[in-house]
Amino acid sequence: MAHRAYVRVLVDVDEIGKIRPLKIFWEDGRGFEVDRLLDVRMAASTRVGGQGMRYTCRVRGRQVYLFEDEGRWFVEARDVPAGNF
Amino acid sequence: MRTILHSDLNNFYASVECAYDPSLKDKPMAVCGDPEARHGIVLAKNMPAKRLGIVTGEVIWQAKQKCPNLVVLPPNYPRYLRFSRLMRAIYADYTHQIEPFGMDEAWLDVTGAGLSGEVLADRLRMRAREELGLTLSVGVSFNKIFAKLGSDMKKPDATTVITPDNFRRRVWPLPAGDLLYVGPATRRRLAGRNLRTIGDIARCAPQDLRAMLGKTGEMLWCFANGRDNTPVMAADESPEVKSVGNSTTTPRDIADEQDAHMVLMVLSESVAERLRAQALRGRVVCLSVRDCQLRCFTVQRRLDHATALASEICACALELLRARYHWERPLRSLGVSVSALQSRDDDEQLCMFPDAGRERRYELENAMGDIRRRFGHFAIQRACLIGCAEIGAINPRDDHQIHPVGWKNA
Ligand SMILES: [Mg+2]
Numbered sequence: 052m053a054h055r056a057y058v059r060v061l062v063d064v065d066e067i068g069k070i071r072p073l074k075i076f077w078e079d080g081r082g083f084e085v086d087r088l089l090d091v092r093m094a095a096s097t098r099v100g101g102q103g104m105r106y107t108c109r110v111r112g113r114q115v116y117l118f119e120d121e122g123r124w125f126v127e128a129r130d131v132p133a134g135n136f
Numbered sequence: 137m138r139t140i141l142h143s144d145l146n147n148f149y150a151s152v153e154c155a156y157d158p159s160l161k162d163k164p165m166a167v168c169g170d171p172e173a174r175h176g177i178v179l180a181k182n183m184p185a186k187r188l189g190i191v192t193g194e195v196i197w198q199a200k201q202k203c204p205n206l207v208v209l210p211p212n213y214p215r216y217l218r219f220s221r222l223m224r225a226i227y228a229d230y231t232h233q234i235e236p237f238g239m240d241e242a243w244l245d246v247t248g249a250g251l252s253g254e255v256l257a258d259r260l261r262m263r264a265r266e267e268l269g270l271t272l273s274v275g276v277s278f279n280k281i282f283a284k285l286g287s288d289m290k291k292p293d294a295t296t297v298i299t300p301d302n303f304r305r306r307v308w309p310l311p312a313g314d315l316l317y318v319g320p321a322t323r324r325r326l327a328g329r330n331l332r333t334i335g336d337i338a339r340c341a342p343q344d345l346r347a348m349l350g351k352t353g354e355m356l357w358c359f360a361n362g363r364d365n366t367p368v369m370a371a372d373e374s375p376e377v378k379s380v381g382n383s384t385t386t387p388r389d390i391a392d393e394q395d396a397h398m399v400l401m402v403l404s405e406s407v408a409e410r411l412r413a414q415a416l417r418g419r420v421v422c423l424s425v426r427d428c429q430l431r432c433f434t435v436q437r438r439l440d441h442a443t444a445l446a447s448e449i450c451a452c453a454l455e456l457l458r459a460r461y462h463w464e465r466p467l468r469s470l471g472v473s474v475s476a477l478q479s480r481d482d483d484e485q486l487c488m489f490p491d492a493g494r495e496r497r498y499e500l501e502n503a504m505g506d507i508r509r510r511f512g513h514f515a516i517q518r519a520c521l522i523g524c525a526e527i528g529a530i531n532p533r534d535d536h537q538i539h540p541v542g543w544k545n546a
Contacts, residue, residue: 098158102268
Protein backbone atom coordinates (compact mmCIF):
# COMPACT_ATOMS: atom_id res chain seq x y z
CA MET A 52 0.00 0.00 0.00
CA ALA A 53 0.94 3.57 -0.48
CA HIS A 54 -0.27 6.88 0.86
CA ARG A 55 -0.20 10.59 0.13
CA ALA A 56 2.77 12.10 1.92
CA TYR A 57 2.25 15.84 2.15
CA VAL A 58 5.51 17.70 1.77
CA ARG A 59 7.04 21.15 1.93
CA VAL A 60 8.16 22.33 -1.49
CA LEU A 61 10.33 25.17 -2.71
CA VAL A 62 8.93 26.47 -6.00
CA ASP A 63 9.72 29.12 -8.58
CA VAL A 64 6.86 31.09 -10.07
CA ASP A 65 7.64 33.00 -13.27
CA GLU A 66 6.08 36.19 -14.68
CA ILE A 67 3.23 34.34 -16.34
CA GLY A 68 2.46 32.24 -13.27
CA LYS A 69 4.14 29.04 -14.36
CA ILE A 70 5.25 27.01 -11.39
CA ARG A 71 8.45 25.00 -11.22
CA PRO A 72 9.27 22.91 -8.15
CA LEU A 73 12.93 23.25 -7.16
CA LYS A 74 13.29 21.30 -3.95
CA ILE A 75 11.16 18.81 -2.03
CA PHE A 76 11.51 18.49 1.75
CA TRP A 77 10.82 15.18 3.42
CA GLU A 78 9.04 15.21 6.77
CA ASP A 79 12.33 14.65 8.63
CA GLY A 80 13.60 17.91 7.15
CA ARG A 81 15.92 16.53 4.49
CA GLY A 82 15.64 18.43 1.20
CA PHE A 83 15.97 16.90 -2.25
CA GLU A 84 16.77 18.96 -5.32
CA VAL A 85 14.57 18.47 -8.35
CA ASP A 86 17.22 17.69 -10.96
CA ARG A 87 14.87 17.83 -13.93
CA LEU A 88 11.22 18.56 -14.57
CA LEU A 89 10.06 15.93 -17.06
CA ASP A 90 6.36 16.64 -17.47
CA VAL A 91 3.51 18.78 -16.10
CA ARG A 92 -0.13 17.80 -16.55
CA MET A 93 -3.45 17.53 -14.78
CA ALA A 94 -3.77 14.05 -13.33
CA ALA A 95 -5.41 11.89 -10.71
CA SER A 96 -3.23 9.64 -8.59
CA THR A 97 -4.61 6.16 -8.97
CA ARG A 98 -2.12 4.82 -6.43
CA VAL A 99 -2.81 7.03 -3.44
CA GLY A 100 -5.85 9.10 -4.44
CA GLY A 101 -5.96 12.85 -4.90
CA GLN A 102 -5.98 15.04 -7.99
CA GLY A 103 -4.28 18.13 -9.28
CA MET A 104 -1.34 19.40 -11.33
CA ARG A 105 1.15 16.58 -11.52
CA TYR A 106 4.84 17.45 -11.83
CA THR A 107 6.97 14.53 -12.96
CA CYS A 108 10.35 15.21 -11.42
CA ARG A 109 13.71 13.53 -11.60
CA VAL A 110 15.16 13.37 -8.11
CA ARG A 111 18.44 11.55 -7.45
CA GLY A 112 18.05 9.56 -10.62
CA ARG A 113 14.50 8.45 -9.85
CA GLN A 114 11.20 9.58 -11.25
CA VAL A 115 8.85 11.12 -8.69
CA TYR A 116 5.26 12.28 -9.14
CA LEU A 117 4.71 15.49 -7.21
CA PHE A 118 1.08 16.66 -7.04
CA GLU A 119 -0.28 20.09 -6.22
CA ASP A 120 -3.76 19.40 -4.85
CA GLU A 121 -5.97 22.22 -3.55
CA GLY A 122 -2.94 24.24 -2.55
CA ARG A 123 -1.06 21.43 -0.82
CA TRP A 124 1.63 19.27 -2.31
CA PHE A 125 2.08 15.54 -1.95
CA VAL A 126 4.18 12.65 -3.24
CA GLU A 127 3.14 9.04 -3.59
CA ALA A 128 4.91 7.30 -0.72
CA ARG A 129 5.26 3.66 0.18
CA ASP A 130 3.98 2.72 3.63
CA VAL A 131 7.38 2.34 5.24
CA PRO A 132 8.42 4.14 8.41
CA ALA A 133 11.33 6.15 7.06
CA GLY A 134 10.65 7.74 3.70
CA ASN A 135 13.30 7.84 1.08
CA PHE A 136 13.17 8.48 -2.63
CA MET B 137 -27.13 16.87 -39.06
CA ARG B 138 -25.94 17.96 -35.64
CA THR B 139 -23.65 15.99 -33.37
CA ILE B 140 -24.69 16.31 -29.75
CA LEU B 141 -23.06 14.65 -26.76
CA HIS B 142 -24.61 14.23 -23.35
CA SER B 143 -21.92 13.60 -20.80
CA ASP B 144 -22.71 12.33 -17.31
CA LEU B 145 -20.17 11.85 -14.53
CA ASN B 146 -21.04 8.54 -12.88
CA ASN B 147 -22.04 8.60 -9.20
CA PHE B 148 -20.45 12.02 -9.08
CA TYR B 149 -20.07 12.88 -5.37
CA ALA B 150 -19.23 9.29 -4.46
CA SER B 151 -16.70 9.00 -7.28
CA VAL B 152 -14.89 12.15 -6.16
CA GLU B 153 -14.60 10.68 -2.66
CA CYS B 154 -13.24 7.44 -4.10
CA ALA B 155 -10.75 9.43 -6.17
CA TYR B 156 -9.35 10.74 -2.88
CA ASP B 157 -9.46 7.44 -1.03
CA PRO B 158 -8.99 4.52 -3.44
CA SER B 159 -9.62 2.04 -0.60
CA LEU B 160 -13.30 3.07 -0.74
CA LYS B 161 -13.73 1.77 -4.29
CA ASP B 162 -14.51 -1.79 -3.22
CA LYS B 163 -16.53 -0.97 -0.11
CA PRO B 164 -20.16 0.15 -0.08
CA MET B 165 -19.99 3.90 0.47
CA ALA B 166 -22.44 6.80 0.37
CA VAL B 167 -22.14 10.57 0.59
CA CYS B 168 -24.88 11.76 2.91
CA GLY B 169 -26.09 15.13 4.10
CA ASP B 170 -25.54 15.50 7.81
CA PRO B 171 -24.31 12.00 8.79
CA GLU B 172 -24.43 12.84 12.50
CA ALA B 173 -28.12 13.57 12.51
CA ARG B 174 -30.42 10.72 11.65
CA HIS B 175 -32.33 12.73 9.09
CA GLY B 176 -29.46 13.10 6.62
CA ILE B 177 -30.24 11.64 3.21
CA VAL B 178 -28.14 9.69 0.74
CA LEU B 179 -26.88 12.14 -1.88
CA ALA B 180 -24.76 9.68 -3.89
CA LYS B 181 -23.47 6.16 -3.61
CA ASN B 182 -20.73 4.11 -5.23
CA MET B 183 -21.20 0.92 -7.27
CA PRO B 184 -20.92 -1.59 -4.38
CA ALA B 185 -23.57 0.38 -2.45
CA LYS B 186 -25.78 0.54 -5.52
CA ARG B 187 -25.58 -3.23 -5.86
CA LEU B 188 -26.86 -3.59 -2.28
CA GLY B 189 -29.93 -1.55 -3.18
CA ILE B 190 -28.94 1.78 -1.62
CA VAL B 191 -30.98 4.53 -3.30
CA THR B 192 -30.26 8.23 -3.62
CA GLY B 193 -32.68 10.23 -1.49
CA GLU B 194 -33.29 7.64 1.19
CA VAL B 195 -32.59 8.38 4.84
CA ILE B 196 -29.27 7.19 6.29
CA TRP B 197 -30.80 4.75 8.75
CA GLN B 198 -32.78 3.07 5.96
CA ALA B 199 -29.60 2.69 3.94
CA LYS B 200 -27.82 1.26 6.98
CA GLN B 201 -30.56 -1.32 7.41
CA LYS B 202 -29.74 -2.61 3.94
CA CYS B 203 -26.03 -2.43 4.58
CA PRO B 204 -24.85 -2.14 8.21
CA ASN B 205 -21.20 -1.59 7.23
CA LEU B 206 -21.99 1.22 4.80
CA VAL B 207 -19.26 3.87 4.91
CA VAL B 208 -20.98 7.24 5.29
CA LEU B 209 -19.16 10.45 4.35
CA PRO B 210 -20.30 14.08 4.58
CA PRO B 211 -20.46 16.06 1.33
CA ASN B 212 -17.48 18.18 0.33
CA TYR B 213 -19.26 20.66 -1.97
CA PRO B 214 -16.27 22.93 -2.64
CA ARG B 215 -14.36 19.91 -3.92
CA TYR B 216 -17.28 18.74 -6.10
CA LEU B 217 -17.53 22.22 -7.59
CA ARG B 218 -13.84 22.16 -8.37
CA PHE B 219 -14.19 18.84 -10.21
CA SER B 220 -17.27 20.09 -12.02
CA ARG B 221 -15.33 23.12 -13.28
CA LEU B 222 -12.34 21.01 -14.27
CA MET B 223 -14.60 18.76 -16.32
CA ARG B 224 -16.10 21.79 -18.03
CA ALA B 225 -12.63 23.06 -18.84
CA ILE B 226 -11.98 19.74 -20.59
CA TYR B 227 -15.22 20.09 -22.59
CA ALA B 228 -14.18 23.61 -23.54
CA ASP B 229 -11.15 22.20 -25.35
CA TYR B 230 -13.57 20.83 -27.97
CA THR B 231 -16.54 23.21 -28.10
CA HIS B 232 -17.90 26.45 -26.72
CA GLN B 233 -21.45 25.18 -26.86
CA ILE B 234 -21.73 23.59 -23.44
CA GLU B 235 -25.04 23.42 -21.59
CA PRO B 236 -24.51 22.25 -18.01
CA PHE B 237 -27.32 20.31 -16.39
CA GLY B 238 -26.55 20.22 -12.70
CA MET B 239 -22.99 19.73 -11.49
CA ASP B 240 -22.35 16.39 -13.18
CA GLU B 241 -24.08 16.52 -16.56
CA ALA B 242 -23.74 18.60 -19.70
CA TRP B 243 -24.78 18.69 -23.32
CA LEU B 244 -22.13 19.56 -25.87
CA ASP B 245 -22.75 20.52 -29.47
CA VAL B 246 -19.66 19.24 -31.25
CA THR B 247 -20.98 19.50 -34.80
CA GLY B 248 -18.02 21.47 -36.07
CA ALA B 249 -15.31 19.84 -33.98
CA GLY B 250 -13.74 17.93 -36.85
CA LEU B 251 -13.91 14.56 -35.12
CA SER B 252 -16.68 12.00 -35.03
CA GLY B 253 -18.92 12.16 -31.99
CA GLU B 254 -17.87 8.72 -30.88
CA VAL B 255 -14.14 9.45 -31.09
CA LEU B 256 -14.68 12.63 -29.14
CA ALA B 257 -16.77 10.87 -26.50
CA ASP B 258 -14.04 8.26 -26.01
CA ARG B 259 -11.46 11.01 -25.73
CA LEU B 260 -13.50 12.79 -23.06
CA ARG B 261 -13.82 9.56 -21.11
CA MET B 262 -10.09 8.92 -21.27
CA ARG B 263 -9.29 12.43 -20.10
CA ALA B 264 -11.81 12.26 -17.24
CA ARG B 265 -10.24 9.02 -16.10
CA GLU B 266 -6.63 10.15 -16.32
CA GLU B 267 -6.92 13.79 -15.35
CA LEU B 268 -9.72 13.66 -12.78
CA GLY B 269 -9.86 10.01 -11.73
CA LEU B 270 -13.58 9.91 -12.62
CA THR B 271 -15.65 7.94 -15.09
CA LEU B 272 -18.13 9.31 -17.61
CA SER B 273 -21.05 7.89 -19.53
CA VAL B 274 -21.52 9.63 -22.84
CA GLY B 275 -24.45 9.51 -25.22
CA VAL B 276 -23.79 10.56 -28.82
CA SER B 277 -26.68 11.44 -31.08
CA PHE B 278 -28.22 13.98 -33.45
CA ASN B 279 -30.39 15.64 -30.81
CA LYS B 280 -30.29 16.39 -27.09
CA ILE B 281 -33.04 14.00 -26.07
CA PHE B 282 -31.44 10.92 -27.61
CA ALA B 283 -28.00 11.95 -26.43
CA LYS B 284 -29.32 12.04 -22.86
CA LEU B 285 -31.04 8.67 -23.26
CA GLY B 286 -27.78 7.29 -24.62
CA SER B 287 -25.75 8.41 -21.61
CA ASP B 288 -28.14 6.47 -19.37
CA MET B 289 -27.92 3.24 -21.34
CA LYS B 290 -24.47 2.02 -20.43
CA LYS B 291 -22.73 2.83 -17.14
CA PRO B 292 -20.10 3.37 -15.97
CA ASP B 293 -17.42 4.58 -18.35
CA ALA B 294 -19.10 3.92 -21.69
CA THR B 295 -20.05 5.57 -24.97
CA THR B 296 -23.44 4.89 -26.57
CA VAL B 297 -24.20 6.09 -30.09
CA ILE B 298 -27.77 6.62 -31.25
CA THR B 299 -28.14 7.31 -34.96
CA PRO B 300 -31.08 7.98 -37.31
CA ASP B 301 -30.69 4.35 -38.39
CA ASN B 302 -30.67 2.66 -35.00
CA PHE B 303 -32.92 4.79 -32.78
CA ARG B 304 -36.03 2.74 -33.51
CA ARG B 305 -34.24 -0.37 -32.33
CA ARG B 306 -32.38 1.21 -29.38
CA VAL B 307 -34.70 3.92 -28.07
CA TRP B 308 -38.22 2.78 -28.85
CA PRO B 309 -38.26 -0.26 -26.52
CA LEU B 310 -37.41 1.97 -23.52
CA PRO B 311 -40.18 2.75 -21.01
CA ALA B 312 -42.03 6.00 -21.65
CA GLY B 313 -40.90 7.31 -18.26
CA ASP B 314 -37.29 7.49 -19.47
CA LEU B 315 -38.18 10.40 -21.74
CA LEU B 316 -37.44 13.85 -20.36
CA TYR B 317 -40.65 15.53 -19.12
CA VAL B 318 -42.53 12.27 -18.59
CA GLY B 319 -43.04 12.39 -14.83
CA PRO B 320 -45.12 9.93 -12.81
CA ALA B 321 -48.42 11.72 -13.57
CA THR B 322 -47.85 11.85 -17.34
CA ARG B 323 -46.64 8.25 -17.29
CA ARG B 324 -49.88 7.12 -15.65
CA ARG B 325 -51.97 9.00 -18.19
CA LEU B 326 -50.02 7.48 -21.07
CA ALA B 327 -50.33 4.03 -19.53
CA GLY B 328 -54.09 4.59 -19.34
CA ARG B 329 -54.06 4.64 -23.17
CA ASN B 330 -51.70 1.68 -23.20
CA LEU B 331 -48.74 3.85 -24.25
CA ARG B 332 -45.93 2.23 -22.28
CA THR B 333 -42.77 2.64 -24.34
CA ILE B 334 -41.15 5.52 -26.17
CA GLY B 335 -42.00 3.66 -29.38
CA ASP B 336 -45.69 3.66 -28.39
CA ILE B 337 -45.52 7.45 -28.10
CA ALA B 338 -43.68 7.74 -31.41
CA ARG B 339 -46.25 5.65 -33.28
CA CYS B 340 -49.21 7.48 -31.77
CA ALA B 341 -50.91 10.21 -33.81
CA PRO B 342 -49.59 13.60 -32.65
CA GLN B 343 -53.08 15.08 -32.53
CA ASP B 344 -54.16 12.32 -30.12
CA LEU B 345 -51.24 13.14 -27.83
CA ARG B 346 -52.13 16.80 -28.06
CA ALA B 347 -55.72 16.04 -27.07
CA MET B 348 -54.45 14.01 -24.12
CA LEU B 349 -51.60 16.18 -22.83
CA GLY B 350 -51.86 19.53 -24.61
CA LYS B 351 -48.69 21.11 -25.96
CA THR B 352 -46.55 18.71 -23.96
CA GLY B 353 -48.10 15.81 -25.88
CA GLU B 354 -46.86 17.14 -29.20
CA MET B 355 -43.46 17.86 -27.73
CA LEU B 356 -43.18 14.25 -26.49
CA TRP B 357 -44.14 12.96 -29.94
CA CYS B 358 -41.35 15.05 -31.47
CA PHE B 359 -38.86 13.82 -28.86
CA ALA B 360 -39.80 10.17 -29.43
CA ASN B 361 -39.35 10.53 -33.19
CA GLY B 362 -35.94 12.18 -32.96
CA ARG B 363 -37.31 15.55 -34.08
CA ASP B 364 -36.01 17.55 -31.15
CA ASN B 365 -34.34 20.66 -32.55
CA THR B 366 -33.66 22.54 -29.34
CA PRO B 367 -30.18 24.03 -29.37
CA VAL B 368 -27.47 23.41 -26.83
CA MET B 369 -27.65 26.63 -24.82
CA ALA B 370 -24.21 27.80 -23.93
CA ALA B 371 -24.51 29.00 -20.36
CA ASP B 372 -21.54 30.82 -18.95
CA GLU B 373 -20.84 29.65 -15.42
CA SER B 374 -24.43 28.97 -14.50
CA PRO B 375 -25.04 28.36 -10.81
CA GLU B 376 -24.17 24.76 -10.16
CA VAL B 377 -26.06 23.79 -7.06
CA LYS B 378 -29.02 25.97 -7.82
CA SER B 379 -31.53 26.56 -5.15
CA VAL B 380 -33.87 24.80 -2.81
CA GLY B 381 -37.40 26.00 -3.07
CA ASN B 382 -41.03 25.25 -2.57
CA SER B 383 -44.25 26.82 -3.68
CA THR B 384 -47.86 26.08 -3.08
CA THR B 385 -51.31 26.97 -4.24
CA THR B 386 -53.52 27.18 -1.21
CA PRO B 387 -56.96 25.58 -0.81
CA ARG B 388 -58.46 29.08 -0.74
CA ASP B 389 -57.11 32.51 -1.66
CA ILE B 390 -54.77 34.15 0.81
CA ALA B 391 -56.68 37.17 2.04
CA ASP B 392 -54.35 39.01 4.38
CA GLU B 393 -50.95 39.16 5.96
CA GLN B 394 -51.80 36.73 8.72
CA ASP B 395 -52.77 34.07 6.17
CA ALA B 396 -49.65 34.83 4.16
CA HIS B 397 -47.48 34.50 7.24
CA MET B 398 -48.84 31.02 7.88
CA VAL B 399 -48.30 29.87 4.31
CA LEU B 400 -44.78 31.29 4.26
CA MET B 401 -44.01 29.46 7.50
CA VAL B 402 -45.15 26.13 6.06
CA LEU B 403 -43.05 26.71 2.95
CA SER B 404 -40.03 27.93 4.90
CA GLU B 405 -40.14 24.89 7.15
CA SER B 406 -39.99 22.52 4.22
CA VAL B 407 -37.22 24.48 2.49
CA ALA B 408 -35.19 24.61 5.71
CA GLU B 409 -35.69 20.91 6.26
CA ARG B 410 -34.39 20.08 2.80
CA LEU B 411 -31.42 22.40 3.18
CA ARG B 412 -30.46 20.72 6.43
CA ALA B 413 -30.88 17.23 4.98
CA GLN B 414 -28.28 18.13 2.35
CA ALA B 415 -25.99 19.92 4.82
CA LEU B 416 -26.52 23.21 2.97
CA ARG B 417 -27.09 26.82 3.93
CA GLY B 418 -28.17 29.65 1.66
CA ARG B 419 -27.66 33.41 1.63
CA VAL B 420 -30.40 34.60 -0.70
CA VAL B 421 -34.11 34.29 0.04
CA CYS B 422 -36.43 34.60 -2.94
CA LEU B 423 -40.17 35.14 -2.73
CA SER B 424 -42.52 34.58 -5.64
CA VAL B 425 -46.07 35.83 -5.51
CA ARG B 426 -49.09 35.29 -7.72
CA ASP B 427 -52.38 37.02 -7.09
CA CYS B 428 -55.87 35.77 -7.88
CA GLN B 429 -55.70 37.41 -11.33
CA LEU B 430 -52.51 35.48 -11.98
CA ARG B 431 -50.30 38.55 -11.91
CA CYS B 432 -46.94 37.58 -10.50
CA PHE B 433 -43.66 38.98 -9.33
CA THR B 434 -40.48 37.72 -7.75
CA VAL B 435 -38.27 39.52 -5.24
CA GLN B 436 -35.17 38.48 -3.41
CA ARG B 437 -32.87 39.64 -0.67
CA ARG B 438 -29.39 38.76 0.44
CA LEU B 439 -28.98 37.91 4.12
CA ASP B 440 -26.03 38.85 6.32
CA HIS B 441 -25.25 35.19 6.84
CA ALA B 442 -26.19 31.91 5.27
CA THR B 443 -29.10 30.15 6.89
CA ALA B 444 -31.08 26.92 7.04
CA LEU B 445 -33.47 28.17 9.72
CA ALA B 446 -37.18 28.21 8.88
CA SER B 447 -37.75 31.13 11.26
CA GLU B 448 -35.15 33.30 9.46
CA ILE B 449 -36.27 32.31 5.97
CA CYS B 450 -39.88 33.02 6.85
CA ALA B 451 -39.12 36.38 8.46
CA CYS B 452 -37.21 37.48 5.38
CA ALA B 453 -39.93 36.30 3.00
CA LEU B 454 -42.54 38.14 5.01
CA GLU B 455 -40.53 41.37 4.95
CA LEU B 456 -40.18 41.05 1.20
CA LEU B 457 -43.92 40.61 0.86
CA ARG B 458 -44.67 43.62 3.08
CA ALA B 459 -42.34 45.83 1.12
CA ARG B 460 -43.86 44.92 -2.22
CA TYR B 461 -47.50 43.92 -1.78
CA HIS B 462 -50.35 45.99 -0.46
CA TRP B 463 -53.27 43.60 -0.65
CA GLU B 464 -55.15 45.14 -3.57
CA ARG B 465 -56.23 41.58 -4.34
CA PRO B 466 -56.02 38.28 -2.50
CA LEU B 467 -53.18 35.92 -3.38
CA ARG B 468 -53.46 32.61 -5.11
CA SER B 469 -50.01 31.18 -4.57
CA LEU B 470 -46.72 31.85 -2.84
CA GLY B 471 -43.27 30.40 -3.31
CA VAL B 472 -40.11 30.55 -1.21
CA SER B 473 -36.66 29.49 -2.33
CA VAL B 474 -33.15 29.83 -0.98
CA SER B 475 -30.13 30.15 -3.24
CA ALA B 476 -26.45 31.16 -3.11
CA LEU B 477 -25.91 27.87 -1.40
CA GLN B 478 -22.83 26.81 0.46
CA SER B 479 -22.00 23.82 2.56
CA ARG B 480 -22.87 23.99 6.22
CA ASP B 481 -19.26 23.46 7.21
CA ASP B 482 -18.07 26.53 5.32
CA ASP B 483 -20.65 28.53 7.14
CA GLU B 484 -19.52 27.30 10.52
CA GLN B 485 -15.85 27.84 9.77
CA LEU B 486 -16.47 31.43 8.77
CA CYS B 487 -18.39 32.17 11.91
CA MET B 488 -15.75 33.10 14.47
CA PHE B 489 -18.17 34.25 17.13
CA PRO B 490 -21.06 31.83 17.01
CA ASP B 491 -24.40 33.23 18.06
CA ALA B 492 -25.74 31.05 20.86
CA GLY B 493 -29.32 32.04 20.08
CA ARG B 494 -29.06 30.82 16.51
CA GLU B 495 -27.44 27.57 17.59
CA ARG B 496 -30.37 26.94 19.89
CA ARG B 497 -32.85 27.67 17.12
CA TYR B 498 -31.05 25.12 14.97
CA GLU B 499 -31.34 22.59 17.79
CA LEU B 500 -35.01 23.41 18.11
CA GLU B 501 -35.73 23.01 14.41
CA ASN B 502 -33.67 19.82 14.22
CA ALA B 503 -35.66 18.42 17.13
CA MET B 504 -38.92 19.36 15.39
CA GLY B 505 -37.69 17.59 12.27
CA ASP B 506 -36.87 14.46 14.27
CA ILE B 507 -40.31 14.40 15.85
CA ARG B 508 -41.98 14.79 12.46
CA ARG B 509 -39.98 12.02 10.90
CA ARG B 510 -40.87 9.67 13.72
CA PHE B 511 -44.47 10.59 14.39
CA GLY B 512 -45.64 12.33 11.23
CA HIS B 513 -45.68 15.88 9.95
CA PHE B 514 -48.54 17.03 12.13
CA ALA B 515 -47.21 15.58 15.38
CA ILE B 516 -45.73 18.97 16.21
CA GLN B 517 -46.83 22.35 14.90
CA ARG B 518 -45.86 25.97 15.36
CA ALA B 519 -48.41 27.89 17.41
CA CYS B 520 -48.85 30.41 14.61
CA LEU B 521 -50.20 27.63 12.38
CA ILE B 522 -52.73 26.25 14.81
CA GLY B 523 -55.33 28.95 14.21
CA CYS B 524 -56.14 27.90 10.67
CA ALA B 525 -56.79 24.27 9.92
CA GLU B 526 -56.79 24.78 6.15
CA ILE B 527 -53.37 26.36 5.87
CA GLY B 528 -51.82 24.43 8.74
CA ALA B 529 -52.87 21.27 6.93
CA ILE B 530 -50.83 22.03 3.80
CA ASN B 531 -48.07 19.51 3.47
CA PRO B 532 -46.13 21.20 0.73
CA ARG B 533 -45.14 19.14 -2.24
CA ASP B 534 -41.64 19.34 -3.56
CA ASP B 535 -41.52 21.61 -6.53
CA HIS B 536 -37.87 21.64 -7.32
CA GLN B 537 -37.43 19.51 -10.40
CA ILE B 538 -34.94 21.35 -12.53
CA HIS B 539 -35.17 21.35 -16.30
CA PRO B 540 -32.78 22.91 -18.72
CA VAL B 541 -33.89 26.27 -19.95
CA GLY B 542 -34.96 26.04 -23.55
CA TRP B 543 -37.56 23.37 -23.82
CA LYS B 544 -40.45 25.14 -22.21
CA ASN B 545 -39.67 28.29 -24.15
CA ALA B 546 -38.85 26.54 -27.40
MG1 LIG C 1 -24.30 11.58 -12.88
